[in-house]
Structure formats: structure tokens, C-alpha cells
Amino acid sequence: MFEFLNMRIRSFMHAISGWWFVISTQRNTWIHATATTLVVLLASWLKLPARDWAILFLVIGLVWIAEFLNTALEAVVDLSSPQNHPLAKVGKDVGAAAVLISALVAVLVGLFIMGPPLLDKISTFATK
Numbered sequence: 001m002f003e004f005l006n007m008r009i010r011s012f013m014h015a016i017s018g019w020w021f022v023i024s025t026q027r028n029t030w031i032h033a034t035a036t037t038l039v040v041l042l043a044s045w046l047k048l049p050a051r052d053w054a055i056l057f058l059v060i061g062l063v064w065i066a067e068f069l070n071t072a073l074e075a076v077v078d079l080s081s082p083q084n085h086p087l088a089k090v091g092k093d094v095g096a097a098a099v100l101i102s103a104l105v106a107v108l109v110g111l112f113i114m115g116p117p118l119l120d121k122i123s124t125f126a127t128k
Contacts, residue, residue, distance in 0.1 A: 077092055
């Protein structure tokens, strides 16, 4: 039992180490963090229902997962191909494209979910 818990704690610490690496080395994570914060604040202000929160958290998670996987892919490519190679570039570019696609999907989902209640709030303020 002790060994099982010790292994889980070590696994957790490795995950935290990876998380810290991404946050501290990848400039785009600060863009994601800012966007995440703004979405959460806006969704709170709009008093969205739980179902909408769940969808927002899913797409926010999708973007973060894509960024983390892209960082891992870049590290593996750099390790396996320290010199410039056309296939290494393809791997890195495709990983970056995955992050871009997930971010665009998140923006669209955010607009669909938060757009109508935001327009309602804005029109309410405009008519006062």
C-alpha cells in the first residue's frame, strides 16, 4: 500500500513538473491563461448555467491540452533531430496547427455560448 501511494505521489510530482515547465517556458501559455481568465470572468458576469460552464471548460481544456502536447512534441523533435530537418519542421508545424485549431474552436464555442447573453446585457445597458 505504501509503495502504491509513493508511486502515485511521484507521478503527480512529475505531472506538476511538466505543468511548471510549460507555464514557465512557453510564451503562448500566457495568452491562454489570459483568455481563460477573461472567459471565466465574463461567464461569471453573465451568470451562465452549469451546462454552458461545462462546455466552456471542455473547450478551454482542449486548448490547454493541445498546447501541452505541442510542447511535448517539440521537445521530442528537438531531442531526436537537433539539426534542422524538413520532417522536424513538419512535426512542429502540425503541432502548432493543432493548437491553433483548438483555439479557433474555443473562440467559436465561446461566441455561441456567451454571445447571445452578452448582447442581451449590452442592449439592456444601452436602453437605460
